[in-house]
Every structure is written in C-alpha cells, then in structure tokens.
Amino acid sequence: MEWTTELRYKPYEEWSAQELLQLQAQAANSQYQMAYHIRPQSGLLNDPNGFSYYNNQWHVFYQSFPFGAAHGLKSWMHLVSDDLVHWRNLGLALAPDTPLDSHGAYSGSAAVIDDKLLLMYTGNVRTKEWERISYQNGAWLDKNGKITKLPKPLIEAPEHVTEHFRDPQLLKYRGEYYVILGAQDKTTLSGKVALFKSKDLEKWQDLGYVDFTDDVMGYMIECPNLVFIDDKPVLIFCPQGLEHEVADYQNIYPNMYVAGEHFKFNAGKLQTQQKAPINLDDGFDVYATQAFNAPDGKAYAISWVGLPDLAYPSDSENWAGCLSQVKVLSLDADGKLIQQPVPAMADLRQAGTVLRPEANYNQRQQLVYQAGKHYELKLNLDANQSGSLHLAANKDASQSLKIDFSTQDHGYVKVDRAHTGISFNEEYGTTRTVNFDQANRLELDIFIDGSLFEIFVNGGRHVITGRFFSQPDNQQIALTSEIALDFTGTYWPLQGI
Amino acid sequence: MEWTTELRYKPYEEWSAQELLQLQAQAANSQYQMAYHIRPQSGLLNDPNGFSYYNNQWHVFYQSFPFGAAHGLKSWMHLVSDDLVHWRNLGLALAPDTPLDSHGAYSGSAAVIDDKLLLMYTGNVRTKEWERISYQNGAWLDKNGKITKLPKPLIEAPEHVTEHFRDPQLLKYRGEYYVILGAQDKTTLSGKVALFKSKDLEKWQDLGYVDFTDDVMGYMIECPNLVFIDDKPVLIFCPQGLEHEVADYQNIYPNMYVAGEHFKFNAGKLQTQQKAPINLDDGFDVYATQAFNAPDGKAYAISWVGLPDLAYPSDSENWAGCLSQVKVLSLDADGKLIQQPVPAMADLRQAGTVLRPEANYNQRQQLVYQAGKHYELKLNLDANQSGSLHLAANKDASQSLKIDFSTQDHGYVKVDRAHTGISFNEEYGTTRTVNFDQANRLELDIFIDGSLFEIFVNGGRHVITGRFFSQPDNQQIALTSEIALDFTGTYWPLQGI
Numbered sequence: 005m006e007w008t009t010e011l012r013y014k015p016y017e018e019w020s021a022q023e024l025l026q027l028q029a030q031a032a033n034s035q036y037q038m039a040y041h042i043r044p045q046s047g048l049l050n051d052p053n054g055f056s057y058y059n060n061q062w063h064v065f066y067q068s069f070p071f072g073a074a075h076g077l078k079s080w081m082h083l084v085s086d087d088l089v090h091w092r093n094l095g096l097a098l099a100p101d102t103p104l105d106s107h108g109a110y111s112g113s114a115a116v117i118d119d120k121l122l123l124m125y126t127g128n129v130r131t132k133e134w135e136r137i138s139y140q141n142g143a144w145l146d147k148n149g150k151i152t153k154l155p156k157p158l159i160e161a162p163e164h165v166t167e168h169f170r171d172p173q174l175l176k177y178r179g180e181y182y183v184i185l186g187a188q189d190k191t192t193l194s195g196k197v198a199l200f201k202s203k204d205l206e207k208w209q210d211l212g213y214v215d216f217t218d219d220v221m222g223y224m225i226e227c228p229n230l231v232f233i234d235d236k237p238v239l240i241f242c243p244q245g246l247e248h249e250v251a252d253y254q255n256i257y258p259n260m261y262v263a264g265e266h267f268k269f270n271a272g273k274l275q276t277q278q279k280a281p282i283n284l285d286d287g288f289d290v291y292a293t294q295a296f297n298a299p300d301g302k303a304y305a306i307s308w309v310g311l312p313d314l315a316y317p318s319d320s321e322n323w324a325g326c327l328s329q330v331k332v333l334s335l336d337a338d339g340k341l342i343q344q345p346v347p348a349m350a351d352l353r354q355a356g357t358v359l360r361p362e363a364n365y366n367q368r369q370q371l372v373y374q375a376g377k378h379y380e381l382k383l384n385l386d387a388n389q390s391g392s393l394h395l396a397a398n399k400d401a402s403q404s405l406k407i408d409f410s411t412q413d414h415g416y417v418k419v420d421r422a423h424t425g426i427s428f429n430e431e432y433g434t435t436r437t438v439n440f441d442q443a444n445r446l447e448l449d450i451f452i453d454g455s456l457f458e459i460f461v462n463g464g465r466h467v468i469t470g471r472f473f474s475q476p477d478n479q480q481i482a483l484t485s486e487i488a489l490d491f492t493g494t495y496w497p498l499q500g501i
Numbered sequence: 502m503e504w505t506t507e508l509r510y511k512p513y514e515e516w517s518a519q520e521l522l523q524l525q526a527q528a529a530n531s532q533y534q535m536a537y538h539i540r541p542q543s544g545l546l547n548d549p550n551g552f553s554y555y556n557n558q559w560h561v562f563y564q565s566f567p568f569g570a571a572h573g574l575k576s577w578m579h580l581v582s583d584d585l586v587h588w589r590n591l592g593l594a595l596a597p598d599t600p601l602d603s604h605g606a607y608s609g610s611a612a613v614i615d616d617k618l619l620l621m622y623t624g625n626v627r628t629k630e631w632e633r634i635s636y637q638n639g640a641w642l643d644k645n646g647k648i649t650k651l652p653k654p655l656i657e658a659p660e661h662v663t664e665h666f667r668d669p670q671l672l673k674y675r676g677e678y679y680v681i682l683g684a685q686d687k688t689t690l691s692g693k694v695a696l697f698k699s700k701d702l703e704k705w706q707d708l709g710y711v712d713f714t715d716d717v718m719g720y721m722i723e724c725p726n727l728v729f730i731d732d733k734p735v736l737i738f739c740p741q742g743l744e745h746e747v748a749d750y751q752n753i754y755p756n757m758y759v760a761g762e763h764f765k766f767n768a769g770k771l772q773t774q775q776k777a778p779i780n781l782d783d784g785f786d787v788y789a790t791q792a793f794n795a796p797d798g799k800a801y802a803i804s805w806v807g808l809p810d811l812a813y814p815s816d817s818e819n820w821a822g823c824l825s826q827v828k829v830l831s832l833d834a835d836g837k838l839i840q841q842p843v844p845a846m847a848d849l850r851q852a853g854t855v856l857r858p859e860a861n862y863n864q865r866q867q868l869v870y871q872a873g874k875h876y877e878l879k880l881n882l883d884a885n886q887s888g889s890l891h892l893a894a895n896k897d898a899s900q901s902l903k904i905d906f907s908t909q910d911h912g913y914v915k916v917d918r919a920h921t922g923i924s925f926n927e928e929y930g931t932t933r934t935v936n937f938d939q940a941n942r943l944e945l946d947i948f949i950d951g952s953l954f955e956i957f958v959n960g961g962r963h964v965i966t967g968r969f970f971s972q973p974d975n976q977q978i979a980l981t982s983e984i985a986l987d988f989t990g991t992y993w994p995l996q997g998i
Contacts, residue, residue, distance in 0.1 A: 016518050017519040020514045020516065021513050021514075021517060021567065021568070023518060025593040025596075029579075029593045032590060092536070093529060094526060095530075096526045097526070148532075149530040500589055
C-alpha cells in the first residue's frame with residue numbers, strides 16, 4: 005500500500021472498524037512484538053506525550069496513527085500505571101477532530117493544575133493550500149477521565165518562527181507558567197527552543213529563545229524538555245540537521261542533552277559548562293524523549309524507540325515503534341546523566357538462572373539455550389576480559405545481536421546489529437560503540453523484549469537502545485572469546501505487562 | 502441507541518474505526534472495569550470459546566460484539582497466557598465473514614490435532630426470510646497464529662433437531678473424534694445434548710442424544726461440556742426453561758453439572774447416581790462455562806459472568822460482560838465438584854495486610870479503610886460466629902455488597918447485592934444463599950475486581966460469583982455483628998493483568 009497524502013490524512017470515520025480490528029490483531033500477533041514495553045495497539049507509535057503523575061497514577065500518552073506504519077493523522081493514546089512498569093491502555097484520548105487540530109493532535113506535555121491535568125499539545129492544521137499552521141492547544145483531563153479541549157489555542161506562533169513550532173512543555177515555576185517549544189527561527193532557519201510565560205494560562209508573554217549554546221542547533225529542534233535533577237537543569241532535545249562538528253552522533257537525528265548549573269526562567273538562560281550537547285542514548289533508535297519532575301522528587305524519562313524518516317522491518321506488518329522503559333535520571337559528579345531502570349522492573353522477573361564460566365571452556369559458551377524473546381540478562385566482567393556476547397543467536401552464533409566488549413586497557417562496548425538475520429537502516433551504521441577512559445570492570449544490564457534491546461552499561465552511565473529483527477528461532481545466548489572469561493551473571497525471563 | 506436487528510447485524514466494515522476507537526476508550530475508562538479478568542476491549546463479551554493448551558500456551562477466545570452492549574454480529578476474540586492468569590489479547594480471530602458464518606461466528610471449542618489447533622464453532626446464518634441455519638464449522642490455527650477456515654461445515658444439523666443446534670465441543674477418545682452439541686429436539690422441543698462421532702473429521706456419524714437424566718432439561722441446552730476428573734465424567738451445561746421442580750435455581754438460566762461414574766462414548770450414556778443437576782456456581786451470573794482436560798492432567802473451567810436476555814448497568818457505557826477467573830476442578834468423595842483458583846492467582850498479590858479482631862469491638866469493625874476496587878480477601882471464622890461482611894461499603898456500611906454468614910448450628914453464607922448503590926436484575930432475586938449441613942468453621946476467599954465478585958467458600962466447595970455496581974467512593978471493608986467475632990484474615994490489593 006502506498007501511503008499517499010490523501011490516505012494518511014483520511015479521517016478516522018472513513019476507516020472501517022473491520023480494518024482497525026484486523027490491524028490490531030496483526031500488531032498483537034507479531035513475532036516481533038514487545039511484551040513489557042508500551043507498543044502500538046495498531047499502526048504507528050511515535051513520541052511519548054503528557055508523561056505525568058496525576059490522580060494517584062502515572063500517565064503517559066503516545067502519538068498514534070492507528071492505520072498503518074506511516075506518519076498519518078495523529079492522535080494521543082492514553083495509558084496509566086501504578087508503578088511505571090505495568091501500564092493499562094485507556095485508548096484514544098485526543099483525536100484530531102476540531103478546527104484547531106484537524107490534521108493531527110501532535111506532541112505535547114501535561115501538568116497538574118489545581119485538581120486537573122492540563123494537556124498542552126500542538127494542533128497541526130493544514131490550509132487548503134496545504135500550508136501548515138501550528139496551534140499550541142490545551143485540554144483538561146479530570147479525575148473521571150473526561151477530557152475537555154479548550155476552545156482557543158493557548159499560544160499561537162509568533163512572527164519570528166516558521167511553521168515549524170511544536171511540542172510544548174508546560175512547566176510551573178514560582179507560581180507562574182512557562183512553556184518551552186521546539187522551533188525554527190524564521191530569519192536564520194536554525195533550530196531553537198522558544199520560551200513563553202503566563203500568570204493565568206490566558207495571556208502569554210514571548211520570552212524569545214532559550215540561550216543554552218553558542219553553536220547552531222541544526223535547522224530545527226523538536227521535543228525540548230527541561231527537567232531538574234538535584235536542582236540542576238537538564239535540557240533534553242532533538243536537533244535536526246546538527247553539524248557533526250558540533251557534536252558527534254550517528255543516528256539520522258540525535259536526541260541530546262545539555263546539563264547546566266542554573267536556569268534563569270525570565271532570561272531564558274541555561275548556565276552550563278558543557279562544551280557541546282551529549283547523546284542521551286548511545287544506541288540506534290532513541291528519539292523524542294520526554295522527562296518530567298515527579299512529586300516523589302525524582303526525574304523520570306521515557307522515549308520513542310524509533311526515528312523520523314526511517315523504515316523498520318515491522319512496517320510490512322503494518323505497525324511500527326514502541327516506547328522505551330521508564331528511566332530514573334540522576335547526575336554524576338561531572339554533571340553527566342545517569343539513567344537507571346525503575347525499581348518495579350524487577351517485579352517482572354520470573355525464576356532466575358545464575359550464569360557461571362564453564363569448566364572446560366573452548367572458544368564458545370552457551371549461557372542460555374532457549375532464552376525466549378522477553379528477558380533480562382545481567383553480566384559482570386572483571387578487568388582484562390574481552391570477547392563477544394551473542395543474543396538472539398542461532399546454533400553456531402553466526403547470526404546474533406552481537407555485543408563486543410573489552411575491559412583491557414581502555415575498555416569499550418560495541419553493539420553490532422548487522423548479523424541478526426534481518427538488517428535494516430544500514431546507511432546510518434550497523435554498530436554503536438561506547439568507549440571508556442579506563443575500564444577495570446564492566447556491568448551490563450540488558451533488557452530484551454521482542455525486537456527491542458536496552459543495554460544499561462555500568463549502572464546506567466550509558467544506555468544503548470535499539471531495535472533488532474532476528475529469526476524467530478534464534479534464541480540462544482552465548483559468549484565467545486579467545487580465552488576463558490571471568491564473569492558472573494543472571495538471566496531472568498520477564499513477564500509481559 | 503435502540504439495537505434494531507439491522508444495527509445488530511450491520512457488517513463490521515460499515516462501522517467506522519472512529520466509533521470503535523471511542524468504544525474501546527469508553528470500556529477501558531469505565532470505573533466498573535475489571536483489572537485482572539478477561540473483559541471486552543469494546544462492546545459485549547459473552548461465552549468463552551476454544552479454551553485449550555496449544556503451542557506451549559494457554560488459549561481462550563471469547564464471543565464478542567465489538568460495537569455495544571448488545572447481542573449483535575459475533576466474532577471470536579483471542580487471548581493467550583503462560584499461567585492461566587496473565588492473558589495477552591491477540592484480538593480478532595474468527596470474523597463472521599463467510600457464507601457459513603455470515604450472521605455470527607458463534608461458540609465452540611478447540612482441540613489439538615497433530616501440530617495444529619482445530620477450532621470448531623457454530624456458524625450462524627440467516628436466510629433472506631430470517632430463518633436460522635446452524636453450521637458446525639472448523640478452522641485451523643497454526644503455530645504462527647494463522648487461522649484458516651474450512652471450506653465446508655464439519656457437521657450440519659440432523660433432521661431430529663430444530664434450528665437450535667450449537668456450541669460444539671470436540672473431544673478425542675481412543676483415536677476417534679466425538680462432538681457434543683447443545684440442541685433442541687424437533688419432536689419434543691426439549692433441551693438435549695447431541696453426540697456425533699468421526700474417525701477422520703470428514704464423515705460424521707449421528708449417535709443421537711446423550712443419556713444423562715430422565716428429567717426434561719427445559720426447552721434447550723446450551724454450551725454442553727464433558728470433562729473428566731480422576732476419570733469420572735462431569736457434564737456441564739446450560740438448560741434453558743428448566744422446571745424448578747427438577748432442580749432448584751434462581752438465575753434466569755442456570756449453568757449446571759451432572760457428575761457420573763462412567764461415560765460410554767459409543768452409547769452416549771453418562772452413568773450417574775446424581776438425582777438432579779447441581780448449580781455449578783451459587784451466585785448470580787455464571788453462564789456458558791467451558792471446561793477441558795489439559796495436558797497437565799488437570800481439568801480447568803472458565804465462565805462467562807453474564808446472562809442471556811438480561812441487562813447490566815454497564816450497558817449504558819456500551820460494554821458488557823467479562824470472563825470468570827480460571828478454576829481448577831476436582832471432585833470430593835461424594836462426587837461433588839470443587840472449584841479452586843489456579844496457583845498463579847497468588848502472583849497478583851501485592852503487600853498483604855493481616856486482619857485481626859479489634860480489642861474494643863462495638864457492633865462494627867473497619868477492616869480496610871480504602872480497599873480499592875481490585876483485591877483478594879481471605880477470612881477464616883471459627884464455630885459459633887455470625888455477622889455480616891461488608892465489601893465496597895460506604896462510611897456507615899449502609900451501602901455495601903453484604904455477605905451474611907453464620908457458623909452456628911447449620912451454617913450459611915448469604916450474599917446480598919441489593920444495597921450496593923446501584924441495584925439491577927432484582928426480578929431474579931437480590932440474594933444468593935449457600936446452606937451447610939453443619940458448619941463449625943467457614944473459610945472465605947473473596948476476589949473483587951471492579952464490578953465482579955468471586956467468593957470461594959470452604960476451599961471451593963461452593964463458589965458464589967456475581968456482578969455488582971457500587972458507588973465509586975465506597976471502598977471500605979467492614980464487619981458487623983452483635984458480638985465480637987473470632988476471625989483471622991488477610992487482605993491483598995491485586996495487580997492488574
């Protein structure tokens with residue numbers, strides 16, 4: 005099926021329920037489907053939206069095009085959780101059904117205001133001439149789950165931006181409201197983070213752009229998020245078209261962060277010593293991360309695992325994308341971000357198997373024969389080790405998701421998804437490498453879920469996330485190395501949610 | 502909305518995806534919704550179908566009309582599980598989309614044959630004159646989840662039945678295939694269990710009706726199920742229009758069983774000493790129970806919690822019905838059925854609270870202040886106790902799901918749903934009572950899930966199941982009695998699935 009503009013923007017009323025039921029069944033029956041991550045009920049999932057805590061529950065929404073693996077007419081789908089792990093799907097929350105969001109209820113955030121949750125989102129509207137208008141709209145969610153859209157936009161695009169003006173994050177600070185937005189400056193056509201302020205959610209003051217770098221942030225910034233960790237501001241954002249000289253990255257578009265000392269709201273100034281933005285994730289597919297400060301004092305983040313403008317093998321099954329697991333954020337002494345699984349992830353573990361080096365090691369050790377497709381694997385290596393860990397491997401490990409590692413000299417971890425069985429998006433490289441200044445040990449905490457991997461390196465100092473597509477029968481976990489390895493480890497099958 | 506025949510049989514293609522998405526969201530957002538039972542994704546759920554173990558997973562399907570709380574055009578929805586508790590929804594499996602099931606893919610069973618699962622179901626067809634034809638169809642499910650319908654019916658209705666001929670259960674016995682079906686005899690217009698036999702699934706021999714009683718089983722029998730427990734046959738079935746003199750029941754239609762000594766397949770004879778059918782469940786709403794003998798040697802049962810021809814308060818929210826939890830079946834020394842939760846139900850338990858009699862008891866004891874809507878409560882009472890347990894109670898327990906009990910003299914348990922806040926179906930009584938010959942103790946294991954209760958009495962010697970609709974804020978658990986009670990107990994909030 006060719007995704008013409010007409011087909012992508014066909015109203016939801018004109019798709020049949022029969023088609024939707026079949027698409028839902030197709031997505032649910034996929035052998036590549038995730039079991040303990042948020043995945044689309046049908047069609048395409050992209051950005052997480054409205055990540056928040058309200059009415060004694062965690063909330064997250066996702067961008068959905070329910071009718072196929074295409075970026076068509078978008079809506080918000082809603083999920084709730086008690087523990088940030090077990091999510092209950094509440095279905096369609098914001099449909100593109102008003103003149104203010106006729107061509108898509110695009111991304112946004114949520115903030116608790118009094119006893120309601122305000123969803124702030126970009127209403128995508130196309131004129132007859134197919135010119136884009138971006139409204140920044142609001143909708144109230146009440147305690148009974150009822151959603152009421154505001155009749156007027158909260159913010160309209162100022163003169164100094166192009167039509168690329170979206171993804172509002174609503175923040176409260178000292179009794180006033182602030183919104184940051186992704187924007188393209190009209191004069192320079194460069195990526196910016198726009199800042200607005202209001203006392204009453206009615207009248208908004210344009211504070212210009214956030215000052216957080218002297219470099220040009222490409223031609224557009226999407227999904228800016230400001231979060232505070234131990235009172236230090238961290239700006240997470242997605243620059244598009246960023247020069248590789250400014251900051252190194254391999255993905256088509258990176259998801260990066262700048263950590264600073266202080267954020268001056270009224271001046272829109274992020275004070276930072278950081279020389280350049282840093283990749284939030286060292287893998288292949290993380291984008292549109294949304295982070296927020298929760299009432300428990302912690303900062304949490306969740307990401308789309310998928311990238312704009314790229315195709316994935318599951319597209320042929322008419323579904324695409326998933327969300328990452330939720331991560332707790334912290335900062336190390338150098339101001340570098342640490343990302344860790346939330347505690348409830350351990351509740352998914354079924355009976356564990358302790359892994360030990362085998363006595364008569366010879367080139368290859370099978371760790372788990374039939375690991376299934378949904379598991380956690382922890383592996384700890386001492387100094388002076390090197391070899392490869394093979395996940396989703398066939399019998400002789402000629403096919404696998406391969407993780408080369410070394411704790412010799414300067415250590416590294418290198419993930420290679422070229423030989424999983426089904427390779428894709430090779431033009432952006434099939435490996436991702438994390439190099440260490442000095443490695444005398446290595447801790448890997450690996451989550452596999454259908455066609456998703458998330459690798460936490462050394463307690464979350466790095467996370468390497470990506471999609472992979474392996475032959476369904478490739479379920480061995482193995483280690484290969486020239487010499488016998490010294491390691492400890494545990495493997496747990498994980499329950500679905 | 503009035504459910505005209507035209508609307509109920511409107512093809513799935515003619516409903517819009519928008520409507521379905523809204524119905525799914527409405528069902529998911531209901532305050533009455535179940536969290537750890539199988540419930541409809543949208544619209545109405547009725548009979549469980551195809552309960553089986555295949556390809557290393559438990560399977561169950563349910564009868565679905567996805568477009569509202571009405572018995573319209575039915576399909577099979579599919580779920581799978583590793584533990585009979587955590588079910589994953591795979592969505593639409595059998596749609597009413599061929600000339601052999603044009604007016605509904607009605608109920609049926611599943612049996613593993615070679616390396617596939619054969620789904621055998623009733624294809625409901627209406628002629629232009631709206632005459633009903635019931636085909637007994639087959640469809641193969643393979644290990645990749647692909648379903649292929651057979652081009653011809655397996656069995657067509659014999660001359661001696663009316664158009665009421667449905668709900669096939671396929672059994673294998675000594676290398677041959679048997680099918681039992683619910684039927685109405687054409688001459689006597691009475692309820693029967695029809696029996697067929699085949700060596701090859703192609704040619705079927707009509708063995709007449711199963712002989713299991715001398716009484717008239719009303720005007721129709723639905724959903725017959727034959728299961729073997731310790732080699733003893735148990736026939737579970739739903740007689741409609743059964744005279745109350747034959748067997749006592751209060752529901753509009755009962756779900757009953759006859760346990761016997763031996764089942765002669767070729768003669769179609771169930772040898773039994775049982776005088777009359779016994780209610781499978783002592784509550785308000787169990788129907789269409791499906792049981793089967795699993796490869797682990799055990800017999801499991803699952804039921805529709807809902808009754809034909811009755812309305813429920815959730816109808817106004819456009820959804821209806823749920824499935825019971827799965828129960829393990831056994832027989833006591835007297836041939837009476839024991840039904841117990843499966844072991845994995847305990848995995849849903851979150852931190853428990855031990856309940857004890859309070860020191861200064863005065864008429865009423867609050868056991869749990871805010872119990873939530875999804876929990877398990879165990880209560881053990883010694884001899885010579887009597888009082889009332891109030892679930893989903895308001896502050897003074899004037900509203901509650903009330904469970905009166907006594908372990909004095911001949912004991913009893915009486916469930917009263919008249920005062921929960923929203924009463925319904927009062928014409929069939931608002932209480933259900935289990936009387937004991939002699940009670941010197943009482944064990945209650947109670948599961949509450951949104952608007953569903955399942956009460957296991959004395960280790961599953963009785964189960965009292967029903968729906969109830971309480972005010973959302975009524976979440977107290979309390980005990981009332983004239984004298985201080987002697988009890989032990991535990992309360993656990995339960996996780997959703």
